[in-house]
Amino acid sequence: MSSPISDPIQAGLASGWHVIDAAQLTADLTVEADVVIVGTGAGGGVTAEILALAGLKVVLIEEGELKSSKDFKMREAQAYPTLYQESAARKTKDKAINILQGRTVGGSTAVNWTSSFRTPPGTLRFWQEHYGLKDYSVETMAPWFEMMEQRLNVIQWETAPNENNDLLKVGAQKLNIPVAAIRRNVKGCWNLGYCGMGCPTNAKQSMLVTTIPSALSKGATLVTHARAERLQIEHDAVQALHCTALDASGLRATGKTIRINARHYVVSGGAINSPALLMRSKAPDPHHLLGKRTFLHPTVVSAALYAQPVNGYAGAPQTIYSDHFMDTQAIDGAVGYKLEVPPLHPLLFATTMAGFGDQHAEMMKQFANTHVILALLRDGFHEDSQGGAVHLRDDGYPVLDYVMSDAMWDGVKRALLTMAEIQFAAGAKTVYPLHEQASGYADWSAARQAIDALPYQPNLTRVVSAHVMGGCPMSDDIKLGLVASNGQYHGVDNLSVHDGSLFPTSIGANPQLSIYGLTARLASGLAQKLTGKPAPRPVAA
């Protein structure tokens, strides 16, 4: 069936964009460029557009595939293996935390839920005080956020929240917990609710439909199915980037290689993958910072059953939030948490719900009447929250070792209490804190008693993450950071890092807009340095 939706990717390909699918290579390939960018997510996409507009010859390297709206059929069985790292089942080393990260052109921006927050002032203040990032104030960042909000159409979402979001609002307000509306980067959104499987209508202003088409239209080259293996670093400079071609499934190397020779190299593979590439490349790390302090916003989950349909699969997935439990305590005190809701679809719902057999089947039958709240814990501020460490396996593939500290588990327990109380206030019949030793509770006092008594341990408490940050911290002090505040890697002349791995702590909010604003600033500085001219200002088409 032909789609009523116009597809900018197919149109661009027809117009002659330079796109190389490495899976199809029949011989090794060498490409020359002014700048090569590893990764096409938030950091890589923003950087590519600004550098291409500045007239530089840009090459983008992407491990995933080039998909477009014609491929986005809103089916989990197709979306997860093709659009996510490790089929949306990437795990921490102990397998106790499931991590959602994109692996496709557009990176996580192609599959995120469109929530757009500027970096919270308290987070910037913490970086200024503890990481010497004096130029990173609310005021100095504001123009960069404004620029990217205009570029990506970050707007107030005027449509009424779906029931899943509204129940968070109703319950919180009954308890005098303030909530607010989430801004979204969408244009002409159909309010379908399938942002996590690739936007079928091109309404989401992800990198896939904005900055990357813009860069390709300016002559940039995109290489897909290419895994960046190693930066060849000699004499304090990168000499080449070496990549492996993957087959169409993305699972196997074809044996063909790609070498990119560039004046400048930008690493934008996202947290976990960027530090791993730098580790494989033996990039200088005199203070043993590489891959350390990797943060997750560890997220815990509370499900609840209502008399009325919730239909959590339908409508914009995240439109209401509360920062009450972050704003009411010191940023480095008891671990704070942000409240949001997730979209609900059968596969992710079935795997997230605890238990098995008849009891699980009964919960599944109530799928349409189930409401879910998430609490995202703000890690990296409390002294007992140092994040995880990226390691390389024998085959060079990264794995994140993240151990929840006592301070984090304390936050988990408080968050489960908060969510259950809100759900009962909103009229829940039964609340299910997601923990292997919990069951369904019919009233707040039973839930409170049970949550107080649960053992908080890995694999028993359901913990998930969709926000991986840190591992290549930014600071002008080489004892605290690997990357200077202008994005330049300390000790390697022509190497920069532009992605969420730069964050010295977690953000305390969905990170996409933080990455857009930060990398727009870094890329503009880099464009000016490489061309000697003022950086161009990207504008929406």
Add this chain to the structure above:
Amino acid sequence: MSLTRRSFLKAGLFGTLALAAAGGVYRTFKSPEPLHAFALDTEGHAALAAISAAMLGSAMPITPEATERAVRHTLEAIAGLPLAVQKEVQDLFALLTLGVTRRLLTGVPDDWAQAKRADVVAFLQSWRVHRLSLLQSGYHALHDLILGGWYADESTWPGIGYPGPIKELS
């Protein structure tokens, strides 16, 4: 029996660890073996069928057709994983299907084709809250692969009140 079982378990696990360490040393001198896609042998198929029935409970009709569907969807879910993770799932099935490790680690006395539902349920529940994180993560892998595979299939959607995506664009 619990003492015998526990000491064997310990020896077995330490044996596994020693083998893994030896493998690590070996691999540092030799380039790693190429990884293969997950494959199910006859006993593995019987194990997955029995475990699927217990995992899915009343969601899965007890018919050969439904059992095959559950197995097929689990295999589809496994096929999307990186080969290194497929290897881990293969190792899990090796533990489940070798008679001695099946009896000691799962407590299921019979071959999988004859396994009683109650024994399989008891095994899943014991791994779910086991003090060995290796077995806990084995439970979670089975949980996610079987349940995820099953409910990803649109034939299950009417039963849970999910209408599916809008027809015009899917």
